[in-house]
Amino acid sequence: MNSRSNRKLHSLMRVNELFLEERSEINAALINSYLAAAMSQPDAVDGTAPTVKDLSKLTDLPYATMSRHLRYLGDRERDGKEGMHLVQVDVNPDNRREKQVFLTHKGEELRAEILRLL
Secondary structure (H helix, E strand, O other), X not given: OOHHHHHHHHHHHHHHHHHHHHOOOOOHHHHHHXXXXXXXXXXXXXXXXXXXXXXXXXXXOOHHHHHHHHHHHOOEOOXXXXXXXXXXXXXXXXXXXXXXXXXXXXXXXXXXXXXXXX
Protein backbone atom coordinates (compact mmCIF):
# COMPACT_ATOMS: atom_id res chain seq x y z
CA MET A 1 0.00 0.00 0.00
CA ASN A 2 1.38 3.43 -0.87
CA SER A 3 1.86 6.28 1.58
CA ARG A 4 -1.10 8.28 0.20
CA SER A 5 -3.44 5.37 0.89
CA ASN A 6 -2.01 5.00 4.37
CA ARG A 7 -2.58 8.72 5.04
CA LYS A 8 -6.22 8.39 3.98
CA LEU A 9 -6.71 5.38 6.23
CA HIS A 10 -4.99 7.18 9.07
CA SER A 11 -7.35 10.13 8.60
CA LEU A 12 -10.36 7.81 8.79
CA MET A 13 -8.93 6.22 11.90
CA ARG A 14 -8.53 9.67 13.45
CA VAL A 15 -12.17 10.53 12.60
CA ASN A 16 -13.28 7.38 14.44
CA GLU A 17 -11.08 8.37 17.38
CA LEU A 18 -12.91 11.73 17.60
CA PHE A 19 -16.13 9.83 18.25
CA LEU A 20 -14.48 7.35 20.61
CA GLU A 21 -13.08 10.23 22.67
CA GLU A 22 -16.67 11.34 23.26
CA ARG A 23 -18.17 7.88 23.82
CA SER A 24 -16.10 4.75 24.08
CA GLU A 25 -19.13 2.57 23.28
CA ILE A 26 -20.16 4.29 20.04
CA ASN A 27 -20.59 2.03 17.02
CA ALA A 28 -20.23 2.49 13.27
CA ALA A 29 -23.99 2.77 12.67
CA LEU A 30 -24.21 5.71 15.09
CA ILE A 31 -21.24 7.38 13.42
CA ASN A 32 -22.94 6.91 10.03
CA SER A 33 -26.14 8.45 11.39
CA TYR A 34 -24.21 11.53 12.51
CA LEU A 35 -22.38 11.72 9.16
CA ALA A 36 -25.70 11.52 7.28
CA ALA A 37 -27.03 14.42 9.37
CA ALA A 38 -23.80 16.38 8.88
CA MET A 39 -23.80 16.01 5.11
CA SER A 40 -27.53 16.79 4.78
CA GLN A 41 -27.60 20.10 6.63
CA PRO A 42 -29.37 23.00 4.95
CA ASP A 43 -27.34 25.32 2.83
CA ALA A 44 -27.88 28.96 2.00
CA VAL A 45 -29.58 28.04 -1.28
CA ASP A 46 -32.52 25.87 -0.24
CA GLY A 47 -32.46 26.12 3.56
CA THR A 48 -34.34 22.84 3.97
CA ALA A 49 -33.25 20.75 6.93
CA PRO A 50 -33.30 16.96 6.55
CA THR A 51 -36.04 15.02 8.26
CA VAL A 52 -35.62 11.83 10.29
CA LYS A 53 -37.22 10.04 7.33
CA ASP A 54 -34.66 11.56 4.91
CA LEU A 55 -31.76 10.35 7.06
CA SER A 56 -33.38 6.94 7.45
CA LYS A 57 -33.50 6.56 3.67
CA LEU A 58 -29.96 7.91 3.21
CA THR A 59 -28.47 5.41 5.66
CA ASP A 60 -30.84 2.56 4.76
CA LEU A 61 -31.78 2.23 8.43
CA PRO A 62 -35.34 1.77 9.67
CA TYR A 63 -37.04 4.98 10.81
CA ALA A 64 -37.23 3.76 14.42
CA THR A 65 -33.50 2.98 14.45
CA MET A 66 -32.63 6.42 13.04
CA SER A 67 -34.89 8.06 15.61
CA ARG A 68 -33.12 6.14 18.40
CA HIS A 69 -29.70 7.09 16.99
CA LEU A 70 -30.68 10.75 16.89
CA ARG A 71 -31.71 10.62 20.54
CA TYR A 72 -28.29 9.16 21.36
CA LEU A 73 -26.61 11.87 19.28
CA GLY A 74 -28.91 14.51 20.76
CA ASP A 75 -29.39 15.68 24.33
CA ARG A 76 -30.85 12.57 26.03
CA GLU A 77 -30.85 8.87 25.36
CA ARG A 78 -33.95 6.73 25.95
CA ASP A 79 -32.79 5.71 29.41
CA GLY A 80 -32.29 9.33 30.45
CA LYS A 81 -28.51 9.14 30.10
CA GLU A 82 -26.82 12.28 28.79
CA GLY A 83 -26.61 12.31 24.99
CA MET A 84 -23.73 13.51 22.84
CA HIS A 85 -25.29 16.92 22.02
CA LEU A 86 -24.31 16.73 18.34
CA VAL A 87 -27.80 17.08 16.83
CA GLN A 88 -31.10 18.69 17.67
CA VAL A 89 -34.42 17.31 16.43
CA ASP A 90 -37.30 19.79 16.08
CA VAL A 91 -40.85 19.55 14.78
CA ASN A 92 -41.13 20.93 11.26
CA PRO A 93 -43.24 24.11 11.58
CA ASP A 94 -44.62 23.55 8.06
CA ASN A 95 -45.59 19.91 8.68
CA ARG A 96 -45.96 19.01 12.33
CA ARG A 97 -45.84 15.27 11.54
CA GLU A 98 -42.20 15.61 10.43
CA LYS A 99 -39.13 16.14 12.55
CA GLN A 100 -36.19 18.09 11.19
CA VAL A 101 -32.59 17.43 12.18
CA PHE A 102 -30.05 20.18 12.79
CA LEU A 103 -26.46 20.06 13.95
CA THR A 104 -25.78 21.77 17.25
CA HIS A 105 -22.81 24.08 17.66
CA LYS A 106 -20.85 21.07 18.95
CA GLY A 107 -22.03 19.03 15.93
CA GLU A 108 -20.91 21.81 13.57
CA GLU A 109 -17.49 21.92 15.22
CA LEU A 110 -17.14 18.15 14.84
CA ARG A 111 -18.09 18.34 11.16
CA ALA A 112 -15.46 21.05 10.61
CA GLU A 113 -12.81 18.92 12.35
CA ILE A 114 -13.74 15.86 10.27
CA LEU A 115 -13.50 17.87 7.06
CA ARG A 116 -10.13 19.24 8.14
CA LEU A 117 -8.84 15.72 8.76
CA LEU A 118 -10.06 14.42 5.41
